[in-house]
Amino acid sequence: MPLIKKTNILNRIIFLIILLISFKTFACDCECVGDCSFKSVSSGSDFVALVKVIEYSDFLDQEIYDYDGKMPLSMTVEVIEKYIGYEKRKKIKIWGDNGMLCRPYIANFEIGKYYLIAPSKIGETSDNGVKGDYDFFSCFTDYLTVDFEKQIAYGEYSRKENQISLQDFVKEIKSINFKKTEWFTNNNNKNFFKSDSITLYKILNEKDEFVKLNNGLIKTEQNKNKDFTTLEFKRNRKLKIIDTNIENWTETEHLGKWKWKFNIEKNELSFYLNKKLYSTFNVVSQERDYINWNDNDKVHFYVLKLEKVKNN
Numbered sequence: 412m413p414l415i416k417k418t419n420i421l422n423r424i425i426f427l428i429i430l431l432i433s434f435k436t437f438a439c440d441c442e443c444v445g446d447c448s449f450k451s452v453s454s455g456s457d458f459v460a461l462v463k464v465i466e467y468s469d470f471l472d473q474e475i476y477d478y479d480g481k482m483p484l485s486m487t488v489e490v491i492e493k494y495i496g497y498e499k500r501k502k503i504k505i506w507g508d509n510g511m512l513c514r515p516y517i518a519n520f521e522i523g524k525y526y527l528i529a530p531s532k533i534g535e536t537s538d539n540g541v542k543g544d545y546d547f548f549s550c551f552t553d554y555l556t557v558d559f560e561k562q563i564a565y566g567e568y569s570r571k572e573n574q575i576s577l578q579d580f581v582k583e584i585k586s587i588n589f590k591k592t593e594w595f596t597n598n599n600n601k602n603f604f605k606s607d608s609i610t611l612y613k614i615l616n617e618k619d620e621f622v623k624l625n626n627g628l629i630k631t632e633q634n635k636n637k638d639f640t641t642l643e644f645k646r647n648r649k650l651k652i653i654d655t656n657i658e659n660w661t662e663t664e665h666l667g668k669w670k671w672k673f674n675i676e677k678n679e680l681s682f683y684l685n686k687k688l689y690s691t692f693n694v695v696s697q698e699r700d701y702i703n704w705n706d707n708d709k710v711h712f713y714v715l716k717l718e719k720v721k722n723n
Contacts, residue, residue, distance in 0.1 A: 441513060447551030449529065450569040450583070455615055455711060456529035457699040458496035458545070459584060461557065461577070462488040464522050465502065475510055483517040484509055484539070491525065494584050495699055505530060505547070506540040513549050525557035527564045527580065585697065587715070589644040589673050589680070593617075594715075595630050598640035598654055604682055604690050608718045611642070615699075615711040622710060629710050631657050633702060644671055650682065680717060692717035 445451075453459045467483030475482040485506045490498070505528075507517035520526065530545035530553055540546055547553050555566035562577045575583075594611040612633055616622055622629060630639050636657065643651040650669040653662050670683040681691040698714040 441550040443551050446570060448567050448569045449527070449552045449555050449564075450572075452551055452553050453495075453527075453529040453584060455699070456495060456553070457532065457701065457711075458498050459494045459527075459529045460490050460496070460498070461492045461494075461525060462490055462503075462528055463525050463559075464488050464520050466522060467517060468504075469506075471509055473510070475516070478516070478518060482509075483507070485544075486517050486520055486522075488526075488528075494581065495697065497698060497700075504541065504544040506533065506544060507546070508549075509539055512539060515547050515549050515554075525559045527555040527557055527577075529553045586675070587673065587694065587697070589671065590646050592644050593641060594644070595634070595639050595641045597634050598638050606719070608716070609692065611715040611717065612700075613713040613715075615713055616709075619708070621704060621708050625704070627655070627660070629702075629704065630655075632704075633710075633712065648672060679720065691720040693720055 465487045467486050469484040470481040471484055472481075485504055487502055487504055489502050490500070505517075506514070507519075508514040528545075528547075530547055533540040533542055533544050533546055536542045552567045555564040555568060557564045557577070563574055564577060564580060565574045567573060568575045568580075592613060594613045596609050596611050612630075614622060614626075614629065617626075630641075631637075638657055639655050641653045641655065643653075645651065648670050650671045652665040652669055654665070655662050667684050668686070670686075672681045672683070673679070674681070678694045679691050680694065682689045694715055695718050696714075696716040698716075700712045700714050701709045702712075704710050
């Protein structure tokens, strides 16, 4: 009989240990596929900013293993500088883990400290977050710790870099690469490059199968069912311009030797026709946007707003 009791006690201990391990690992049992560094994540994010943690809130009732006190479920941060996104609020709320989610614990973030963030927006309200607020995903790097005095961000910035200066980060996140890219724009008046302002869109997840199959329809949807123009920026600075009429789905290519040039220092995009300057636009904003497609998919866009340089 004593032997049986000892065996039962041992089995219970083993069961509790397995249960505890399972509870800890269940929260985020995933692997990163591809490049999950902050550089990669932020380059495709809808919102990128430098923030300062103001306060904790929404504390959990249950205890969290190896944490002394009540674990905060959310935090309020002040947006010090926004690099990408349509977010207008100066203070936003970010939600963390409750022990069963694939998020970092909010206690990992210190009040008064600064962070570079590229979070995801919460789509539906629940006990673990409010629609319109944000959260992080533990399976890739979507935030970095910032030493504000030194102006350096620390963490997995890229596969080869564990830190970057804020100055260099701003240059990289704001840099625009037109070579071998395709953009589209509203062209209802058939002469977009004579307009005072234009908006260019680039599909970020263009290699997804559903995007390949619905490319024209996606451009039409984003363009509010109006005619659009596609601009193919070649590596040799040649430019191919094609107007699409959506009523009968016909395409018309602009004749002549079109070329493009982007001045990084001035942030200016120029168009040339037959070796003569045709028009120049200044990039005034860079954003990310998306539309829902077929309920389960999203089409992500890089959005540039340009204004014509008047002295041309």
